Amino acid sequence: MDMKVVKFGGSSLADAEHFRRVAEIVKSDPSRHYVVASAPGKRSSSDTKVTDMLYQCYEKVRNREDITEIFGAIAERYNSIIRELGLDFDIGGELDYIKNAILHHSGRDFAASRGEYLNSLILAKYLGFAFLDAESAVFFRENGSFDEEKTNEELRAELATRPYAVIPGFYGVMPNGTIKTFSRGGSDITGSIVARAAEASLYENWTDVSGFLTADPRVVKNPRPIRTVTYRELRELSYMGATVLHEDAIFPVRNAGIPINIRNTNEPDAEGTMIVSATGEYDPETVITGIAGKRGLSVITIEKDMMNAEIGFGRRVLEVLEENDISFEHLPSGVDTMSVVVSTAALDDRRERVLTAIQRAVRPDSVVTEDGLALLAVVGRGMVKSKGTAARVFGAISGAGVNIRMIDQGSSELNIIVGVEESDLNVAMNAIYREFVKK
Numbered sequence: 001m002d003m004k005v006v007k008f009g010g011s012s013l014a015d016a017e018h019f020r021r022v023a024e025i026v027k028s029d030p031s032r033h034y035v036v037a038s039a040p041g042k043r044s045s046s047d048t049k050v051t052d053m054l055y056q057c058y059e060k061v062r063n064r065e066d067i068t069e070i071f072g073a074i075a076e077r078y079n080s081i082i083r084e085l086g087l088d089f090d091i092g093g094e095l096d097y098i099k100n101a102i103l104h105h106s107g108r109d110f111a112a113s114r115g116e117y118l119n120s121l122i123l124a125k126y127l128g129f130a131f132l133d134a135e136s137a138v139f140f141r142e143n144g145s146f147d148e149e150k151t152n153e154e155l156r157a158e159l160a161t162r163p164y165a166v167i168p169g170f171y172g173v174m175p176n177g178t179i180k181t182f183s184r185g186g187s188d189i190t191g192s193i194v195a196r197a198a199e200a201s202l203y204e205n206w207t208d209v210s211g212f213l214t215a216d217p218r219v220v221k222n223p224r225p226i227r228t229v230t231y232r233e234l235r236e237l238s239y240m241g242a243t244v245l246h247e248d249a250i251f252p253v254r255n256a257g258i259p260i261n262i263r264n265t266n267e268p269d270a271e272g273t274m275i276v277s278a279t280g281e282y283d284p285e286t287v288i289t290g291i292a293g294k295r296g297l298s299v300i301t302i303e304k305d306m307m308n309a310e311i312g313f314g315r316r317v318l319e320v321l322e323e324n325d326i327s328f329e330h331l332p333s334g335v336d337t338m339s340v341v342v343s344t345a346a347l348d349d350r351r352e353r354v355l356t357a358i359q360r361a362v363r364p365d366s367v368v369t370e371d372g373l374a375l376l377a378v379v380g381r382g383m384v385k386s387k388g389t390a391a392r393v394f395g396a397i398s399g400a401g402v403n404i405r406m407i408d409q410g411s412s413e414l415n416i417i418v419g420v421e422e423s424d425l426n427v428a429m430n431a432i433y434r435e436f437v438k439k
């Protein structure tokens with residue numbers, strides 16, 4: 001049976017006009033049974049998200065400041081939606097209760113969660129769907145981790161009694177009954193959890209872009225959207241900085257074999273991006289799926305004669321990083337050199353300590369750090385099957401006059417990672433885009 005779970009992000013539910021679009025989308029396909037809603041997002045670039053306003057309320061109460069004005073502005077966001085939709089719905093009682101609870105220190109997460117709670121109440125009313133509070137269906141453990149199995153069981157039972165429902169995203173409940181949220185952007189996670197519990201055939205994630213793009217639009221002009229991406233490719237691209245979807249939203253549906261379709265509420269006819277578990281298919285003309293870049297990196301280069309014969313060398317270097325709470329991004333190595341790529345921000349305030357500790361741990365011939373490195377990842381499942389991709393990548397970069405400082409290809413042949421000077425990153429990305437995507 002066709003059954004879809006649809007999640008709408010904050011910008012898709014920012015005002016009455018967007019509510020109308022959302023209702024049109026939901027109602028145009030009866031297989032869209034469950035709707036997960038975010039809190040109202042920005043209506044323009046200078047606007048403030050309701051979630052941020054709720055965090056401000058919480059902070060003000062802590063600082064013993066008055067919240068009348070800011071809470072009034074939040075109330076007006078919701079009331080204007082209700083008014084403009086012509087809904088016969090009074091949320092005055094809910095608003096009073098919430099304001100009081102925030103004034104009486106009901107917690108930061110409780111305050112933040114009310115954004116999705118109220119929006120979902122209104123959306124349920126507007127759609128004529130049941131309202132299923134995440135408080136009775138999404139569970140966290142005592143230690144704050146998400147309780148996947150309990151949630152799946154209880155949520156499934158709750159959904160079974162409601163053929164069509166709206167569920168607020170972003171939050172759930174602790175064993176002691178208090179509200180806890182996921183990290184920011186967490187409504188994506190709720191959508192994924194609901195899709196799994198509903199055994200959906202598809203999880204549609206509606207946002208304000210038509211899916212993932214082959215490259216960052218701030219770097220490449222009008223990049224082409226990606227039609228199909230596998231979960232593994234997506235991990236590579238998001239790790240390198242491409243964001244549309246909360247990272248943790250991938251796991252529940254991935255394990256259940258449910259594809260995700262990223263769609264654009266403002267352009268509902270666009271097909272968006274399909275995220276699937278596996279597909280051998282790829283566009284032979286493009287070969288690659290996407291290009292991503294990451295700035296702000298440093299390389300620690302360690303040299304020592306006969307390093308390759310010294311057992312435990314790598315482990316001792318990595319232990320130093322671990323002790324200093326630095327995670328490494330990449331580890332390209334030669335016979336007598338080992339390079340560790342780390343974030344400059346993580347290294348900065350403990351650079352001397354780290355270098356001294358490496359000296360002590362492995363007695364190298366030299367150890368130096370260099371900043372200003374950027375990594376560029378060319379990702380694509382098609383690379384395994386097509387010859388000459390690496391040569392084309394390097395050719396494009398050198399053709400653009402950019403010096404390659406480092407090369408790293410994963411053995412899965414899913415990506416080729418190239419290190420370049422930060423100041424060369426945009427030129428290199430555009431060169432690769434032109435080589436593969438648009439000539």
Ligand code: ASP
Binds near residue numbers: 009038169185
């Ligand atoms: N409203 C929450 C946030 O702004 C969660 C979400 O939109 O997914 O982070």
